[in-house]
Amino acid sequence: MxxxxxxxxxxxxxxxxxxxxxxxxxxxxxxxxxxxxxxxxxxxxxxxxxxxxxxxxxxxxxxxxxxGRNENLTELLGRGHYGYYVPSLVDHLADRSEFLTSYTQYQPEISQGFLQALFEYQSLLVELTGLEIANCSMYDAATALGEAATLADRVRDTSGHRILVPDLLREERRSTLENYVAGTDLIVEAYPTADGAIDVDELADAVDEDVVMLYAENPTVRGTIEERLDAASELATDADALFVLGSDPVALSLLQRPADVGADVVIGDASVLGLPTSYGMGLGLFACREDYLRQVPGRLVGVSEDATDRRAFTLTLQTREQHIRRERATSNICTNQAWVALRTAMHAAALGPNGLVDLAKRDVTRAENLAERLDDLVGVSAPVHDRHHIREFVAHVDQPAPAIAEDLETRGFAVHVVGKHELQCCVAGVPDTELDAFVAAFSEVVR
Amino acid sequence: MxxxxxxxxxxxxxxxxxxxxxxxxxxxxxxxxxxxxxxxxxxxxxxxxxxxxxxxxxxxxxxxxxxGRNENLTELLGRGHYGYYVPSLVDHLADRSEFLTSYTQYQPEISQGFLQALFEYQSLLVELTGLEIANCSMYDAATALGEAATLADRVRDTSGHRILVPDLLREERRSTLENYVAGTDLIVEAYPTADGAIDVDELADAVDEDVVMLYAENPTVRGTIEERLDAASELATDADALFVLGSDPVALSLLQRPADVGADVVIGDASVLGLPTSYGMGLGLFACREDYLRQVPGRLVGVSEDATDRRAFTLTLQTREQHIRRERATSNICTNQAWVALRTAMHAAALGPNGLVDLAKRDVTRAENLAERLDDLVGVSAPVHDRHHIREFVAHVDQPAPAIAEDLETRGFAVHVVGKHELQCCVAGVPDTELDAFVAAFSEVVR
Amino acid sequence: QYEPLLSEKDRTRVEIGDDSPLPDDLTRDELELPALSEPELARHYTRLSQMIYGIDSGPYPLGSCTMKYNPKFTEDVAALPSASVHPDRSAASIQGTLELLSRLQDYLGRIGGMDAVTLQPPAGAAGEFVGIRVAAAYHEHNGEGHRDEVIVPESAHGTNFASAALGGYDVVSLPSDDEGRVDLDALDAALSEHTAALMLTNPNTLGLFERDIEKIADMVHDVGGLLYYDGANLNALLGRARPGDMGFDVMHYNVHKTFATPHGGGGPGAGPVGVVDELAPFLPAPRVRAAEDGARTGDSDSASDSAGAGASEQRYELFDPEHTIGKVHGFQGNWLVLVKAFAYIARLGDEGLADASAKAVLNANYLASRIEFSVPYGPFHHEFVASAGEQDAADVAKRMLDYGVHPPTTKWPEIVPEALMTEPTEVESKDTLDRLAAAFNAVAREDDETLADAPERTTARRIDQTSAARSPRLSWHELADDS
Amino acid sequence: QYEPLLSEKDRTRVEIGDDSPLPDDLTRDELELPALSEPELARHYTRLSQMIYGIDSGPYPLGSCTMKYNPKFTEDVAALPSASVHPDRSAASIQGTLELLSRLQDYLGRIGGMDAVTLQPPAGAAGEFVGIRVAAAYHEHNGEGHRDEVIVPESAHGTNFASAALGGYDVVSLPSDDEGRVDLDALDAALSEHTAALMLTNPNTLGLFERDIEKIADMVHDVGGLLYYDGANLNALLGRARPGDMGFDVMHYNVHKTFATPHGGGGPGAGPVGVVDELAPFLPAPRVRAAEDGARTGDSDSASDSAGAGASEQRYELFDPEHTIGKVHGFQGNWLVLVKAFAYIARLGDEGLADASAKAVLNANYLASRIEFSVPYGPFHHEFVASAGEQDAADVAKRMLDYGVHPPTTKWPEIVPEALMTEPTEVESKDTLDRLAAAFNAVAREDDETLADAPERTTARRIDQTSAARSPRLSWHELADDS
Structure with a gap:
């Protein structure tokens, strides 16, 4: 029965x-x-x-x-995890059991559909980053950053010890990075930022030949858009360090193309497309220059031919991987986030290039608008940083920020506390009507 | 975009x-x-x-x-529409777009999967009813009853006018039946029941040669189980009238097999399996004896062979249907409820024969138990009818029934008012914990 | 690959006896059905699904069937737990369901130019039957019960004939004129004091607009008849013309055609019926309306799509029309289908609906221009009927299967010899239409033998219909010896 | 049928310029990607799905992968809107999420016999890495930072080696004895004051239970090392034995194996890590626990599956373990996967879990008894490793595809020549196993040429791996001239 x-x-x-x-x-x-x-x-x-x-x-x-014990709040959180609306199409197609229940494509002859979808995902990232190679997933942005560090350690001609990351970096990413390099001689150091972005002069002082990797994010965790990436890149190149850039597919649809600012590796969370807010479940984006082909971590899908000379897809360059290379593998990763990559590719395809660019543009204008509306409130000034923003921004509040956040929560809105008098607000995925309600609630709270 | x-x-x-x-x-x-x-x-x-x-x-x-304006009530409603739990399997498989988005199988060579599923549905009904033929769907029980009447009109040797239905019959079914026979010379008359079941003596008085069809339901709309179907059947046969029985797949899994009590046609709502409560959306079950093969309304799937002599399924006997026979068709039905039939077949398959029989048995014992528990309350006696019940029963309440029902509704429970002092309660699909809560609420209401 | 029947995988016989809570004589003795595990069933139905061509498989240009893409999100809204209510709930406790029905009635009224709408009919043919019953009740009410004829064009859908006959009417068949439209002289001859109604599709099944529709309406009305609109072809007209404005008194809508609800391999559909004010009192019971204590008082008289973002605060109620014909469905029709239709209309809005028809007509014209088969009648709208000429249209269809596309409807309407009735709908891209045209044209050049042997690349090869009908085997019980 | 790439269907170049809200120098110039409609995408991905063999297609006996059926309902619970919360929400506002995580920690602790569990690792290999990092931190904390070796049996999963190496350890490879188990002498020789840990799978990759596990544990502990359990084979032991009871100090669970969450074509999985009390202070931060104001105070010390029917009223909180290694994921791991695993365990309960292992072991034994390939090592549990003998195991696998079944894992572990590592799991029926055995046996009798040409009935024929790797083309940008 x-x-x-x-x-x-x-x-x-x-x-x-x-x-x-x-x-x-x-x-x-x-x-x-x-x-x-x-x-x-x-x-x-x-x-x-x-x-x-x-x-x-x-x-x-x-x-x-x-x-059901979870409260139903409008989330203006962001800072690396976003709640864009995922089209129903993505759920229905990705949930087809052939996609959902299959294993890694070790038998490509009966896995062409998934391999092609992953190849298309890789292609999307190549287009977005301008770099030649993208793997078909890491776990999330933090672990992808860790993998970038071990890549830097492997590919650098001479030994070195320092990895430079922005002082703004989310503590969680830094901690993960530190675990990834714990087995090496590398150490992680922060470089100072100024007004929410790279301070090139300070950075120049920090960079020396002992630096193996310089990491920057665009946008930053505070939603600011970097303006001196080329200068940072140049500093890294001069020191023979890898320039690693953190971003995501929505931001990449509008912001400077990483290849154009000299990025050697791009990491980030690609699941900003494809997943709803899912308590931080992600998809590690990992793209890099062709030079590192044999040192890339993770799986790669390539094109080949079958016995009848028809185009066919297959996992390739597997000799980099743990199941063949064991302790000399480029990473220990095995099970990755393939199905999330499928969803991300589907979401990107549903948006198309116009939709992606439009979404990113609206993320700029809607963040600007919200900042302006908060700035109009007495006891609030926003944005704190005199920069261009995308999706999110930091606001200064005269009253203690934690109290305001708590009060907002009782009114149905979740925001970040990033300082004693600083809150961070993110518009991504929040409908206009709810932003209106948020401003109304905010004005009551600070009244 | x-x-x-x-x-x-x-x-x-x-x-x-x-x-x-x-x-x-x-x-x-x-x-x-x-x-x-x-x-x-x-x-x-x-x-x-x-x-x-x-x-x-x-x-x-x-x-x-x-x-969201709909209130979230525990429904003890029944009376022809039931809310059994539908396994998740059914949703996931029936929602595969090949099933959901295909058209009627006029090109069987590319529709074998759906045809086979419908053939399996027909086979399920043949097993449940013991009759030789089941079509692959009508709209619902009420319209299937109407179609049975026109079938009776077509197949009877001599003319006649009277269709006999129980006085207990749901008004909605009777009204639909009357519309279906409005274009004929048939008239619908009620025969009396006694204590919630056929009164054979009264029925014998009502039956004469002008009767073309006798309709009974098992279980009745009040949840009682008929004990004299064979006698009723005999009366119908003696009058050369069709004996049409109303039931459903869950009841049929346990109750007397219609073929064994002489039913010529079985109608009912098969979507008691396969659909959750869906505001009355149904699936007309229609099965009959082989004699009426050329007069059956609706679509039939049969077995044939393809050009390579392999077994293949196809819609058959289509010359009965409107798109070929036009005004001489056995019914005007075209689009039917095929996808619901698929879901019903899936749900039945998920339960299997043990699960079906067990479900029906529990519908008997759980209804009995609930009746006993209500009977224990002061001012309540249940069941009103001294019969065996399945799924539901009528309870007498000393206080006005509408007021009690309204009070129960404010406490989160929906029941039927079937008389000034009569309520009807149905256990199908209601978890035990909610029945407990219902009894508690009921005891407060009648206190 | 062949998929065994469930019964070929397992048959388990369960005896009722032992622990039955009922006396023996009230139960069956046993039940024999397959007992299979969830993994086995998942594989069975997954495999069956792989042997079906659906709208997500490719173009589906079945004429008169309007096989549009079914937007995925409409499944999500129909699956909302709050959509799942019992039909006997108190009106007060299901205001959401009633509001959605009321809004949908309102939408459909506006789209068809009708004053009142019932959502009860569970399919198009059921809608036709309601229309016929409403007409009969109307005539009866007016002391015109003697009217016993319904006029139906020869080229009409088979359901028109059958629905009229089910309603007890004699069907008077109306020939087409040389241009494929209603022959006005023949209509004049057919009309009389016996005429209860004329049932018409517009554009007709050739895709042609009945240009004389106003005149036809006048002729029907002059003899006291009613004009019925078969909504099967409504996808040609959205935002361009409305049956109510053409003089139709009653119409049905096929929501699984025009409003993109999935056809489900044969159903469920929904066939709401719209009528002019005079016929509203005869509609099936119950109907939904805004309660009189609220701002809105009817289902089609509010001027705009109010409260676009969310639910209203209006109270809704059920009521029985004064002279109702009663019920045509045990409850309120195919609710879940209606939810999907509502969501589709609310998504597209005015512009989307008008664009759907525009692109449907463009696609039909473009496809016709690309195929080598002749199209004898025009100008057509959302569909056209080509002729296979010397080829057998049914064979052409079978052979098209080998090119991986779904064929058109064939051999109907009979006015076109070896008809290929083709309706691509608005969802096909130019590329897909080009591919579809290539399939048409490849088949057009093939010889009869190739066609007669087709299909050869499908799950099953050509299926013998004759033997299926000669010795019908309609359940697995009749295959016991085969398996 | 071939499905073109999205880029072969359309490429649309969008210029950023005109209405950009940002200065030119902060934006890219253009973006070129396919612009396709929803119907076109539905067809594309539907078609791609048809070129994939999944668990609903048939048996999937990949050794060491535990390809169970994935219960459909677990997708529904993961899709609940209430499951969708931001990771930075206040603990007070996501008590549901925290309660589920706490309950799952509790379940896993009981199942593995472990005192504390972290759910953060997003996959099995990540779990191994956490185990290695925890071991390192533990040794460091105890002033034993000099330990620089991790011992791994030759036949272990490749991830064991790689995870240990990523943690900075030298990997000491341990040979098997003649019976396919840990060679105790070799272990003795390998162990020293340099030993940080021994990583072990039990049953091992041959399906054999390490009978000397207690002795092994003692030996490792005697030199001050830790014993790590690789949970890949846990599906052999549910309810029969627990790593914690065998002396393991730390273990990971593969929820996409043992607890039936779907593998998704490569992931996401989840690799929770359980540890004994001594190691709990080193686990990743933050962890979830019942707040002290409540009735429950830890994640594994409550005696029964409390409050079976619904949520508790316990308050939950996040906390950082005293000597935490920090984070190994940006947030809290693969949450949606954890929800599915929780639902699976809650559905099966004690009896279901034990039965799963029982039937998994029965199935492996039965299948092995039915195939003609020899199985050199035993007694095995949930999986066995057959030898293809003179045949090439990889070719055998390719040929099995032609019989419509998924082949086993091949050529590993290397201890068995031409290994066919086979794990049918508990979800296969006897009928399916018979069919699978028939496929094995048919291939066993075929000649090398047939095998070398295989597969021939699949979407793609044998794919050239060498050319793929020699001149890698990893995006559609490198196919521009081909299309």
Missing amino acids: NGAETRASGSPYAPHTADERDAMLEAVEADSITDLFDIPDAVRFSDEFGIDARTERETRRLVRSIL | NGAETRASGSPYAPHTADERDAMLEAVEADSITDLFDIPDAVRFSDEFGIDARTERETRRLVRSIL
């Missing part, structure tokens, strides 16, 4: 009838299934986990009940 | 770029699309509908906002 309304007495997904089980036991000449387990008595587990079985319906109700 | 976040300036699903449109106009030698419309000026529409366009996201929000 397999109904979803029925509580399982075993796994509801194991199809064996008692007769079948018995016939199979007979075939393997065993009296019972327990006999098949070659486990010494001393380590046999004879207790219970104490986990109740539930019907499918009860399980759904349980999860709905638990997650 | 095709993004789902973008408001359409035309249809978002028409792919034409301006260039393509112009090239196509040139190919058809027209200056504008308007020139292609051969509509006299006098009937051209030059006004507006006044319907706003919305983005996909806005449209979803709109519908969610509107439907």
Whole structure:
């Protein structure tokens, strides 16, 4: 009895009838299934986990009940995780079980569809970054940054120790980076920024030949748009350091093309397209110059031909990977975020080039507009940084920022506290009507 | 720009770029699309509908906002429409776009999958009813009843006028039936029931040779189980009238097999499996004896062979249908409920024979239990009818029933008022925990 | 690859006996059905789905069927838990459902130029039947119960004939004129005091607009008849013309055609019916309306798409029209389909709907210009009927399958010999139309033998229809020995 | 049928210029990507999906990959709107998310016999890396920073080697004994004061239980090392044995294997890590716990699956472990995957989980008994490694594709010549296993030429790997001239 309304007495997904089980036991000449387990008595587990079985319906109700404790807030959060509307098309197509339930494409002859989709994803990133190579996913931006550091360590001709990152960098990314380089001689150091962007003079002082990698983000975590990337890039190049740029597909649709400012590697979170806010689940974007082809971490899909000379796709350059190269692999990554990459490619395709550019432009104008409207409130000035912004900005509030954020939360809005008197607000994915309501709530709170 | 976040300036699903449109106009030698419309000026529409366009996201929000006005009640309603839990499997598989978006299988060579699924649905009904033929759907139980009446009119040797239906019959079904026979000489008359079931003596008095069809339901709309179907059937047969039985797949899994009690036709709502409560959307079950093969309304899937002698499925006996037989067709039905039939077949398959029988048995015991618990309350007696019940029963309340129902509704429960002091309660699809809460609420209301 | 029947994978016989809560004589003895696990079922139905051509597989130019792309998001709104309510709930507790129905009635009224709309009919043919019943009730009410004829053009959809006959009418068949439109002289001859109604599609099944529609309306009305509009071809006219403005008294809408709800391999559809004021009292019961305590008082008299962003605060109620014909469905029709149709219309709005028709007509004209088969009648709108000439149209269709496209409707309307009735809809791109035309043209040049052997690249090869009908096997019970 | 690339369907170049809200020098000049309509995209991706073999297509016996059926309902719970929250929300406003994470930590702790669990690692290899980092931090904290070696059996998963190396360790490779298990003498020789950890899978990649596991644990612990459990093979042991009870100090769980979350064509997975109490202070930050004002105070010390029917009223909070290694993911890992894993475990419960392992082991044994290839090592559990003997295992796999089934993992572990590493999982029926065995056996009897030409019934024929790697073309920009 397999109904979803029925509580399982075993796994509801194991199809064996008692007769079948018995016939199979007979075939393997065993009296019972327990006999098949070659486990010494001393380590046999004879207790219970104490986990109740539930019907499918009860399980759904349980999860709905638990997650129902989450409050329904309008999120103006951002800072690396965005809630753009994902077209229904993406859900329906990505949920086709052929995509969802298949394994890594080690048998390309029966995986052409997924390989082609990943190839298209790689192509999207190549177009967005202007770099020649994009892999078909890392876990997220933070781990991609870590992988970039180990790449820098591998490809640099001479040894060096310093990795420079902006002082604004999200602590979480820096911490992840530090774990990735913990097994190397590399150390992570912050370089100072000024008014929410690179201070080129200070940076020039910080860069020397011991630097193996210089990391910058555009936009920054505060939503500001960098204006001196070329200068930073030049400093890195002069020091024979890799210039690594952090960004994402929406920003890249409008902002300077990384290749044009001398980026050697681009990392970031590509799931700003394709996933709704999902408690930080991401998709590590990783693109780099062709020079590093044999040192790239992660999987690559390439073009080849089949036995009938027809174009066919396949995972390629696998000798870089852990299942072949073991401890000399370019990364330990195996299971990655392929299905998220599929979703990202679908979302980008649904938007198309016009839609992408338009979305990014609106992220600039809507952030500007919101900043202006907050700036009009008494006791608020925004944006704090005298820069161009995309998606988000920092506002100064005369009252203590935590209290204001808390008050806003009771009114249904979530914002970041980034300083004693600084809040950060992000417009991405928030409808205009809700921004209006936010401004109204904000004005009440600071009144 | 095709993004789902973008408001359409035309249809978002028409792919034409301006260039393509112009090239196509040139190919058809027209200056504008308007020139292609051969509509006299006098009937051209030059006004507006006044319907706003919305983005996909806005449209979803709109519908969610509107439907959000529906109150979230635990429904103990029943009486022909049931809210059994539909396994997630059904949604995921039936929503595969090949099933969802295909047309009627007029080209069977590229529709084998749907035809096979419908053939399996027909087979399910044949097993459940014991009759030889089941069509692959009518709209719902009420229209299937209407079609049964026109079938009776067609197949009866001698003319006759009377259709007998139980006095308990839902008014909606009777009204639909009356519309279906409005174009014939048939008239619909009620025969009396006693204590919620056929009164065989009274029925015997009502049946004469002018009766062309006798209709009974098992279970009745009040959830009682008929005990004298064989006697009723005999009366019908003696009068050369068709004995038509109303039921549904869950009840049929447990109750007497229609073929065994002499049913000539079985109708009912098969979507008790496959659909959640969907405001009455249904699936007309229609099965009958082989004798009526050439007179069956609706589509039939049969087995044949293809040019390589492999088994293949196809719509068959289409000469009965409107697109070929026109005004002499066995029905006017064209678009039917095929996709619901697919869902019903999937749900039945997910339950399997054990699950179906178990579900029906629990519908008996859970209804009995609830009746007992209500009966224990002061001022309530249940069930009113001294019969076996399945799924639902009528309870007598000393206080006015409408007031009690209204009070229950404020406490989150919906029940039927079927008399000044009679309520009807249905357990189908209601979890035990909610039945507990219902009894608690009921006891407070009648206190 | 062949997929076994469920019954060929397993048959498990369950005895009812032992723990039955009912006496033996009230139950069946046993039930024998397949008992399979969820993984096995997932594979079964996944495999079956792979043997089906759907709208996401490629072009689907079935004439008269308006096989549009079905927007994915409409499935999401129909799947909202709040859409799932019992039909017997109190009106007060389902204001959301009633508001959506009321708004949809309003939309459809505006689009068709009709005064009142019922959403109850579960399909187009059911809508036709409602129209016929409403006409009958109207005539009866006016003491004109003697009217016993419904006039239907020869080239009309088969359902028109069958629906009129189901309503008890004699069907008077009306020939076309040389140009493929209603023959006014024949119409004049057919009309009489026996005429209850004329059922008409416009544009007609050849895609031609009935230019004399005003005159036709006058002729029908002059003898006291009603004019019925078959909405199957409404996708040709959105924003360009409205049946109500042409003189039609009653019409149905095929939401699974014009408003892009999925056809589901045969259904469910929905066939709402719109009528002019005079016929509103006869519509099926119950109907939905804004309650009188609110700002809005009817279903089609508000001037704009109010409260675009969200729900209203209006209260809605159900009511029975004064002279209602009663019910034509046990509850309120195919609700989930109606939700999808509402979402489609709300997404497109005026401009989107008008553009849909514009592109549908452009596509039909462009495709016709690209194929080598002749198209004898024009100017056509959203569809055209080509002739396969010396070739057998059914064979042409089978052979088109081999080119990976869905063929047109064939051999109908009979006014065109070896008809290929073709309706690409607005969703096809120029590239796809070019590919479709290439398939038409490739087949046009093939010999009869190739066509007769077609299809050869499909899941099943040509299927023997005769043997299927001669010894019908309609369930797996009749295959016991085969398996 | 061939499906063109999106870029072959359309390329549209958009100039940023005109209405840009930013100065020219801060923007790119143009963006060139395909601009296609929703119907065109639906067809593209539908077609691509048809060129993929998934778990719903048939058996998927990839050894070490545990390709179970993915229950459909877990997708529904992950799609709940309430699951969609920003990672920077206040803890107070996402008590539902935190409760689910806490409950899942608790479940995993019980299942693995571990005292504390982190859910942050986004995949199994990331879990290994966390284990390695935790071990390093632990040793460092204890003044044992000199330990610079991690021991890994030769037959271990490649990720073990790579994760240890990424953590800065020298990898010491450990040979198997004649029976395919850890060679205790070799282990003894490898262990020293340099040993930071031994990484072990149990059952190992041959499916064999390391019978000497207690002794191994003692040996490792005696030199001050830690014992790491690679959870890839946990599906063999549910309810039968727990790593924590065997002496393992740290382990990862592959939820996309053991707990049936879909593999998604390569990911996302999730690789939670469990540790014994001593290592808990080193786990990544932040972790989730029940707040102290509530009834529950830890994530694994409650005795039963409390409040089965719904949410608790417990308050949950995030905290940083005292000596945390920091973060290994920008946020909290693959949340949506964790929701699915939670739902799977909550559905199955004790009995279901134990039955899953029971049937997985039964299936592997049954399948092995039915195939003609030899299986040199045993007794095995959930998977076995057959040898293709004189045949090339990779060719055997390619040929199996022609029989409509997915082949096993091949050529690994190398201890078995021409290895066919086979793991049917519990979801396959006896019928399916028989069909799978028939495919194995048919191929076993075929000649080398047939195998070398295989596959011939697949979307693509045998693909040339060498040319793909020799002149890599990794984006459509490198195909411009081809299209």
